[in-house]
Amino acid sequence: MTDIKTYGFPQELIPAEGPALPARVTAVFKGRWQLITPEGQRYAALKTKEYIYDGGEEFPTTGDYVLALPAPGDWQIVRTLPRKSFFSRLDGWHGTEQAVAANMDVVFAVQSLNENFNLKRLERYLTLCWNSGAKPVVLLTKADLPGDRGRMIGEAESIAGEAPVIALSSRTGEGMERLSPYLAPGATAAFLGSSGVGKSSLINALAGEDIMSVSGVREYDSAGRHTTTHRQLLLLKSGALVIDTPGMRELGMWDAGDGLAAAFPDVEKYLGQCRFSDCKHESEPGCAIKAALESGGLDPGRWESYRLLNSESERSRHAARMKQGQPSRTLAKARRQERKYKGKNFPGAY
Ligand SMILES: Nc1nc2c(ncn2[C@@H]2O[C@H](COP(=O)(O)OP(=O)(O)OP(=O)(O)O)[C@@H](O)[C@H]2O)c(=O)[nH]1
Ligand SMILES: [Mg+2]
Ligand SMILES: [Zn+2]
Structure with missing residues (x-):
């Protein structure tokens, strides 16, 4: 049993x-x-x-x-x-939602401290991570490699908002202990990130044995090899559950829902402050965004990212509406309600 x-x-x-x-x-x-x-x-x-x-x-x-x-x-x-959390992205080929993982407590957005490091991609991951309903944590791997890690960590922290940023190395063990608060017995953590960033290596280091295969090639040509080929949930001896995933080539925005507001609080605080409620933030008078950009209160790069992710999300929302023949608002609401199953009575017997 x-x-x-x-x-x-x-x-x-x-x-x-x-x-x-x-x-x-x-x-x-x-x-x-x-x-x-x-x-x-x-x-x-x-x-x-x-x-x-x-x-x-x-x-x-x-x-x-x-x-x-x-x-x-x-x-x-x-x-x-019913799911307590759910991570999905846009399946660019079919224009539909692609489920990645469900019922995680934590999602690790993984990048490595080398040429893989990319802030725009990190913003994209964080948006979808926040929308999943799980707690996002940024992992910066391969901290043992030479390079300007201080700068990269600082940059990641500047956009991560409430998500903690952890630099670590599965090779030397540096920083690994900082994962333990997220890996309590019975808790589920998913590892998401490009191929070659060291997701499976982290899981092996946590497991204390080689339970997942890891790319044998050296770092500089390891990207894009896709060593892990399917998503796998594993029980570690410590009692934590981890989901290893294959590297994602691209992370298309699915309906980002509440994720955008959580990932971009610095932008969100100005939205709704414009004189006109339908302000396009272009040349309208009394535009709070424009004023914040001019005064330096809002970083132009962040605004640009927000706009891009928001428009991609809108497009997916529209596609979903066309496909399902119902307003996506209803879908989003249904999903939110699904998440709130805790304490509710479920008709157990099938
Ligand atoms: N220097 C260094 N190399 C590492 C570290 N972690 C992983 N690597 C190397 O990075 C390469 C890719 O590691 P994997 O664990 O297979 O990466 P992955 O993210 O699981 O990749 P996919 O399964 O393709 O998505 C391997 O050659 C590892 O040896 C680390 O902490 N430091
Ligand atoms: Mg892997
Ligand atoms: Zn405006």
Whole structure:
């Protein structure tokens, strides 16, 4: 018997009686879900009726809590339970939302202290991280490499807002202890960032053994190799759960929701202050943004980033509306409500 709660499964979502059992998605392959269940690791498919014909259930992703019907072969997933957090990005090819991970307490936005370091990309990650509902933390890896790490750390801190910035090295162990507050038993942390920044190396260092394969090539040509090929949730001996993810080539903005305001408090504080409520912040009189830019209260680079991410987010919101035939506001609200499942009564028995 596996105690599903050691995998972070909340007590209040455990059904009082069967036939469906509680499970957590540890990986997703083509049409096949890897689960940790009370009976150990199992594989499952989605039950067509609930997911396709009735279409009411959200497709589960790595980290999701689900209910599944046991079977001698593949189990059947019948329900995706409400999420406390959810990270998604734009699937640029299909113009749709791509789920990355669910039910994280912390999301580590990982960059390395070399040529991978990029503030604009970090702003993009932080926006989506804040919107996920999990706590974002910036990890700057490979602190052992020579280079101007002081400058890079300072720059990252200047845009990170409330998100802590941690410089560390899985090679020397420097800074690794600063991760422990985020890795309590039962807590889930996802590692997100470009290929080659050292996400799997960090997980191996935390695990104290090589549980994920790591690119063997040297740093300078390691970028873009994509050593990790699928998202995987792992239980560390310490009791924490980590989600390793393949490096993302690009991080397209999905509807950033509340994420923009959280990632850009320095911009947000001026919004709504303009004389005209529909101010485009271009040449209108009484524009608070323009005034803040002129007085130096608002950094022009930050304003530019905000505008870009906001317009990308608007575009995704519009695309979502067209696709789903319902206002995205409703979707956003539904998602917010989903997050607030805590303490609510869930019809356990399937
Ligand atoms: N110098 C140094 N190199 C590191 C450190 N951590 C990882 N590396 C190297 O960086 C390369 C990439 O590491 P990975 O852990 O595979 O990177 P990843 O982020 O998991 O990459 P993907 O799985 O492709 O997304 C490997 O050659 C590691 O040896 C570190 O702290 N210092
Ligand atoms: Mg990896
Ligand atoms: Zn304005």
